[in-house]
Amino acid sequence: MPIVNQENSIRILADEKYPTLCVSVADGAAVVSTEKPKGDDFLQIPNLSAKDFGDREFKKTYGLKYALYGGAMANGIASADMVIALGLAGCMGSYGSGGQRLEVVAQEIDKIKAALNGKPYMINMLSNRNAQMEMALAKMLVEKEVPAVEASAYIVPSEALVYYRLKGVYENGDGRIVIPHKIIAKVSREEVLEKFVSPPPAECVASLLESGLITEAEAALAPRIPLADDITAEADSGGHTDGRPLVSMLPALIALAKRKQAEFGYQQKVRVGAGGGIGTGLSCLGAFEMGAAYVVTGSVNQGCVESGTSDYVKQILAETAMADVTMAPCADMFEMGAKVEVIKKKTMYAQNAQKLYEYYVKYPSFEAIPAAERDRIEKKILKDTFAHIWTGTKEYFAKVDPAKIPQAEKNPKLKMALVFRWYLGSSSRWAVKGDPDRKFDMQIWCGQAMGAFNLWVKGTALEKAENRHVGEVAKLLLDSCAYHYMKNLLVRMGANPDSFRGDIL
Numbered sequence: 038m039p040i041v042n043q044e045n046s047i048r049i050l051a052d053e054k055y056p057t058l059c060v061s062v063a064d065g066a067a068v069v070s071t072e073k074p075k076g077d078d079f080l081q082i083p084n085l086s087a088k089d090f091g092d093r094e095f096k097k098t099y100g101l102k103y104a105l106y107g108g109a110m111a112n113g114i115a116s117a118d119m120v121i122a123l124g125l126a127g128c129m130g131s132y133g134s135g136g137q138r139l140e141v142v143a144q145e146i147d148k149i150k151a152a153l154n155g156k157p158y159m160i161n162m163l164s165n166r167n168a169q170m171e172m173a174l175a176k177m178l179v180e181k182e183v184p185a186v187e188a189s190a191y192i193v194p195s196e197a198l199v200y201y202r203l204k205g206v207y208e209n210g211d212g213r214i215v216i217p218h219k220i221i222a223k224v225s226r227e228e229v230l231e232k233f234v235s236p237p238p239a240e241c242v243a244s245l246l247e248s249g250l251i252t253e254a255e256a257a258l259a260p261r262i263p264l265a266d267d268i269t270a271e272a273d274s275g276g277h278t279d280g281r282p283l284v285s286m287l288p289a290l291i292a293l294a295k296r297k298q299a300e301f302g303y304q305q306k307v308r309v310g311a312g313g314g315i316g317t318g319l320s321c322l323g324a325f326e327m328g329a330a331y332v333v334t335g336s337v338n339q340g341c342v343e344s345g346t347s348d349y350v351k352q353i354l355a356e357t358a359m360a361d362v363t364m365a366p367c368a369d370m371f372e373m374g375a376k377v378e379v380i381k382k383k384t385m386y387a388q389n390a391q392k393l394y395e396y397y398v399k400y401p402s403f404e405a406i407p408a409a410e411r412d413r414i415e416k417k418i419l420k421d422t423f424a425h426i427w428t429g430t431k432e433y434f435a436k437v438d439p440a441k442i443p444q445a446e447k448n449p450k451l452k453m454a455l456v457f458r459w460y461l462g463s464s465s466r467w468a469v470k471g472d473p474d475r476k477f478d479m480q481i482w483c484g485q486a487m488g489a490f491n492l493w494v495k496g497t498a499l500e501k502a503e504n505r506h507v508g509e510v511a512k513l514l515l516d517s518c519a520y521h522y523m524k525n526l527l528v529r530m531g532a533n534p535d536s537f538r539g540d541i542l
């Protein structure tokens with residue numbers, strides 16, 4: 038990326054053939070050349086590009102050109118097409134397996150593997166209250182030789198995750214431990230980070246050994262490896278979020294990971310990357326400057342052509358401003374009052390879900406809610422009768438968790454929660470389908486990064502949803518990161534900040 042002088046202005050252009058740049062600042066004007074000017078009055082800076090950012094070992098471990106991956110987005114929003122496009126662009130994508138049937142995930146893995154032909158990808162492993170379903174996913178991932186997973190929503194590591202990590206681990210002739218299954222854990226809390234920097238929990242290892250799922254040799258290596266290779270510190274983001282600011286949490290978690298792993302003397306280093314709120318080149322640069330080994334995007338990818346959501350939602354995302362997002366109750370932890378970050382423009386989901394949560398807290402059963410309000414809930418929010426939804430809910434639980442049905446028949450508050458959760462759970466699928474009858478009920482997960490991105494690309498071709506491709510968006514973020522790095526360096530060395538022209542965003 039050389040810098041050329043144009044009419045007393047500095048312009049940085051994308052070209053990787055020059056290793057260093059010289060900026061002469063005689064008479065207050067910057068004259069830039071790739072050869073050393075005569076005399077002493079010049080600044081010399083390295084000529085960096087997108088591929089120079091991030092941890093080299095991270096890129097080597099996963100086979101990446103760029104230190105950026107697209108985080109998983111449930112219901113296949115982070116689709117096979119998105120994962121393929123990111124992999125082909127020199128980055129990596131994490132397939133959004135959350136909410137998808139096992140057969141569908143298996144099919145999509147086959148599609149990704151065929152298209153990427155050895156290039157990197159990940160599949161999301163989400164903490165699942167149903168341990169059997171989680172183990173079924175882990176076994177399928179091992180069987181299909183999936184090389185890496187993005188592990189998220191864990192508070193404590195599960196047996197399924199430990200099984201994926203340990204299966205196939207061996208020590209080679211020169212004493213090096215080879216781990217065929219990589220884990221990038223996404224966390225936002227210190228105590229969870231510590232669990233992933235530590236070796237797999239001994240009780241999980243013992244139980245897996247007893248059930249014959251891992252060998253004695255695999256179990257014996259467990260205390261010598263960290264549970265995760267990498268940890269994404271996830272700040273305020275679309276979907277589930279602890280709402281923490283990146284500038285506070287990232288340096289703290291990097292320091293904690295360093296301190297914690299010193300206790301174990303592993304052969305490898307556990308790196309920390311950054312996600313949450315990244316929607317511009319300067320956001321990437323900020324993360325790298327704070328020490329991130331890599332950066333993670335999410336919200337900006339949902340609005341791209343390859344995303345598995347509907348065109349209707351992509352259009353809304355392209356028009357979203359930073360103030361258009363809010364926190365609203367979520368389906369999976371509804372009873373606990375947990376919230377997700379969603380769009381509040383053109384949909385009533387946030388208000389409706391909040392009302393349902395308030396009714397759930399206030400009343401012991403649906404029948405205890407005053408009749409007029411019950412009628413309003415059925416007509417205006419659920420758009421169906423409570424009894425009819427309960428019939429469908431029972432059919433669903435008969436397949437996935439039959440014990441829930443008698444529990445709910447005895448406990449009317451639980452029954453009310455399950456029916457309300459039907460609305461919350463369906464609302465994200467209505468968004469993905471673009472259901473025209475449910476426009477105002479759509480639950481669209483989205484963080485501040487979307488509004489920041491929209492503002493950043495305003496007036497360019499990327500303003501339009503149909504022009505946004507994940508690979509190009511990722512490259513633009515990193516090109517801009519490199520540009521701003523060099524610009525900042527020149528300014529710190531004395532160049533006039535107002536003399537830069539033609540910024541590439």
Ligand SMILES: Cc1cc2nc3c(=O)[nH]c(=O)nc-3n(C[C@H](O)[C@H](O)[C@H](O)COP(=O)(O)O)c2cc1C
Pocket residue numbers: 107108109110111112114133134135161163187188189190223271273274275276277312313314315333334335336337339481482483484485486
């Ligand atoms: C629509 C959407 C769905 C998401 N679903 C998941 C998921 O299923 N699993 C997961 O680990 N993270 C999920 N995330 C989080 C992303 O993987 C990523 O970490 C996050 O979006 C980064 O923050 P940002 O949205 O501010 O860019 C989701 C995010 C969005 C926007």
